[in-house]
Amino acid sequence: MKQLKLAVMALLTFATVGTVSAQDSDNPWVVGFGVNAVDFRIPTKFGDYAKDYIGTSDWNVLPSISRVTVDKYLNDGFTLQLAGSLNKIETFRTEDDMDELYWAIDANVKYDLNNLFGDTAWFDPYVYLGGGYANLGDNGEGTLNAGVGFNTWFNDNLGLNFQTGGKKEFADKVQDHFQHSIGLVFKFGGKDTDGDGIYDKEDACPEVAGLKEFNGCPDADGDGVKDSDDACPDVAGLAALNGCPDTDGDGIADKDDACPNAKGTKAMNGCPDADGDGVADNKDKCPQVAGPAANGGCPWPDTDKDGVLDKDDKCPQVPGVASNNGCPEVVIIEEAVKKLNDFARAIYFNSGRSSFRPGVSGKLDLIAGIMTEYPKANFSIEGHTDSSGRASTNMRLSDKRAKAVLDYLVSKGIAASRLTSAGFGEDYPIASNKTRAGRAQNRRVEIKVKK
Structure with a gap:
């Protein structure tokens, strides 16, 4: 005992x-x-x-x-x-x-x-x-x-x-x-196939010896990222980059870095852009001077010094204005503008439609004639309605009417590139919508010279 x-x-x-x-x-x-x-x-x-x-x-x-x-x-x-x-x-x-x-x-x-x-x-x-x-x-x-x-x-x-x-x-x-x-x-009773000390039922990689902190999975390069999550399992790297190295420290993994030894930006695939023009230095013909990619990173010339680059200047040898694509500003006399809008107010449409009433084509022909006299001028055609009916319906109707005027003028030889059209519905009245006369004034087409 x-x-x-x-x-x-x-x-x-x-x-x-x-x-x-x-x-x-x-x-x-x-x-x-x-x-x-x-x-x-x-x-x-x-x-x-x-x-x-x-x-x-x-x-x-x-x-x-x-x-x-x-x-x-x-x-x-x-x-x-x-x-x-x-x-x-x-x-x-x-x-x-x-x-x-x-x-x-x-x-x-x-x-x-x-x-x-x-x-x-x-x-x-x-x-x-x-x-x-x-x-x-x-x-x-x-x-x-x-x-x-x-x-x-x-x-x-x-x-x-x-x-x-x-x-x-x-x-x-x-x-x-x-x-x-x-x-x-x-x-x-426990089974450990790969002999790593982690039983198969708890081992995420039961056939390959691994580490306990990775539930039995290996980390071949010892960078703290298990191989199954490591985009570069044979080279030690950073966890933030899925286990891949970043030699130049620009936050872009070497495997994705077009310039792995020069610190760059993600937008440039890891390459630098010294002049900040969006063209990487290794592809920039003028790396110290900003310029567009279409010109190899070099600035475009402006021969006539009017502030409009030659690539956008329709009159590259003559100073002009940006509003006229680099060409001299178009001058149209006020009397011609007044005639355009007098004729435009005489453009009538069938009720609720974008088709013209009889006799309107003559006014449209006069408008086309004035536009022909000023071939370098561009025009905008604006449609307006009164407040009768739904606003959404009025907006669509005014847009169709302005487009109908544009189509007619194009059919008369006015270049479509010189014209734009838009409908504004009942948003911009010029008279009261509470009277018949006011509503009649608000149902109109206006033509403006584009600056």
């Missing part, structure tokens, strides 16, 4: 220095082999329980492997334990008052207390509750089991187990008793 008590004390001491991990879903199976002690001499006074429970003088121990267990991890810290034990009872009520064979089969559900206190890895305490069948001599009956225990793991598979608890009988055939056990336990 003294040796067993010393062994239990040594085990409790060792539990403070063990390592490795508890039974879990990675290693769901544990088998154990050890010895058990049975204590039938339970005191009648409650105050003597602790003294009797700790004392070993009345323990019955069979000096051989006398207890075998099989544990299966279930889920959320719960484990099912099946146990079989054998013993020889010599102390029942008093020392050496019996010589009977004892055996028991138990099924207990264990709960790992690390789920409440936090995982200590090496120390695996638990409580258990279950039932079983105990037999003493010629008598046997069912029991209710409850107690505590712990496993202390030496490595990934081997550990020591200590368990202690009580068994409550139901039929007065076998007295209530305590049972304690100590033994070796072996856990197994």
